[in-house]
Amino acid sequence: MEKASRTTSGRGRLYDSIVDTIGDTPCVRLNRIAPEHVTIYVKGEFFNPGASVKDRLAISMIEEAERSGALKPGQTVVEATSGNTGIGLAMVCAAKGYPLVVTMAESFSVERRQLMRYMGAKVILTPKEQKGTGMYMKAKELAEANGWFYARQFETEANALIHENTTAREILGDFAGSRLDYFVTGYGTGGTVAGVSRVLRRERPETKIILSEPTNAALVSSGTAQERTEDGGPAVSHPAFQPHPIQGWTPDFIPLVLQEALDNGGYDSLIPVAGPEGMAVARRLAAEEGILTGVSGGSTVAVALQVAQSAAPGSVILAMLPDTGERYLSTPLFEPYGAEMNTEELAISASTPGYQLKA
Numbered sequence: 610m611e612k613a614s615r616t617t618s619g620r621g622r623l624y625d626s627i628v629d630t631i632g633d634t635p636c637v638r639l640n641r642i643a644p645e646h647v648t649i650y651v652k653g654e655f656f657n658p659g660a661s662v663k664d665r666l667a668i669s670m671i672e673e674a675e676r677s678g679a680l681k682p683g684q685t686v687v688e689a690t691s692g693n694t695g696i697g698l699a700m701v702c703a704a705k706g707y708p709l710v711v712t713m714a715e716s717f718s719v720e721r722r723q724l725m726r727y728m729g730a731k732v733i734l735t736p737k738e739q740k741g742t743g744m745y746m747k748a749k750e751l752a753e754a755n756g757w758f759y760a761r762q763f764e765t766e767a768n769a770l771i772h773e774n775t776t777a778r779e780i781l782g783d784f785a786g787s788r789l790d791y792f793v794t795g796y797g798t799g800g801t802v803a804g805v806s807r808v809l810r811r812e813r814p815e816t817k818i819i820l821s822e823p824t825n826a827a828l829v830s831s832g833t834a835q836e837r838t839e840d841g842g843p844a845v846s847h848p849a850f851q852p853h854p855i856q857g858w859t860p861d862f863i864p865l866v867l868q869e870a871l872d873n874g875g876y877d878s879l880i881p882v883a884g885p886e887g888m889a890v891a892r893r894l895a896a897e898e899g900i901l902t903g904v905s906g907g908s909t910v911a912v913a914l915q916v917a918q919s920a921a922p923g924s925v926i927l928a929m930l931p932d933t934g935e936r937y938l939s940t941p942l943f944e945p946y947g948a949e950m951n952t953e954e955l956a957i958s959a960s961t962p963g964y965q966l967k968a
Contacts, residue, residue, distance in 0.1 A: 667697030692721030772804025799867020
């Protein structure tokens, strides 16, 4: 019998602002790269309007600060970010009318700078040699000198709170009546694992929480405590850190937000992943599943595939996909794909006589 054509009927509501579309991202099954004995789903955070999980954090930091009175109407917001939080903040601040200044290490992809400036933010670059700590300290310096509101994504309670109230609740709803044996995530600030673990530990205690970090920046698995300032920020760069290609993951310090999960048993296993492996899996997700994600998403799924190897038959695994692959066009993720036709493409073009580019 012939299948009916696809139809849609709208969401049944109208939206007052772009920020009202944040959240409720779908969990999508992997059909071609997952082993047959397990089921792997990915939570596509690129469905958020700013195309990353950090949209949740951005709206939470701004609205919680509005509620408390810490953020005044028209006050400038400043934040240190590897990019996605800055893009989310640029979107939220544009929609709500706040000026935004972002500090970012020069090593992160240029697309991030352009997107933030496109939405009205000022982007202040810091030397790559000073790593994440440098951009963090610059934001703090600018906030103190100018009386700006410092969002403090790495320390604020608004971070894990939004994942407790939205991300975790969405997971519970989507997997109601279904198995969920493993939840896999990396960490940037640690907000996802801290917030989601609060709910899963209570509501789905059978679900094993798998945390990941880069193999060459294994801060958590090093066992070395992070030196902190009185307000919980990093006092120094963590000694286990080395530069890695998984942008958005693992700054050169252990964030205070993540510390909650480390101290309170917020994860069951810690599995490191190499950046090149994460890029390889991201490319497979695009070419074999049609799912466009970045290096962090590829790395998370790479860990999910490792988990699958020893998982019992019938296990269900959920992996976070933090952002979109389009944020990495200028990075090594896209090195295999040039703007010009490759040899195979030229051969296809030459296989028929017409409409060929001039040599």
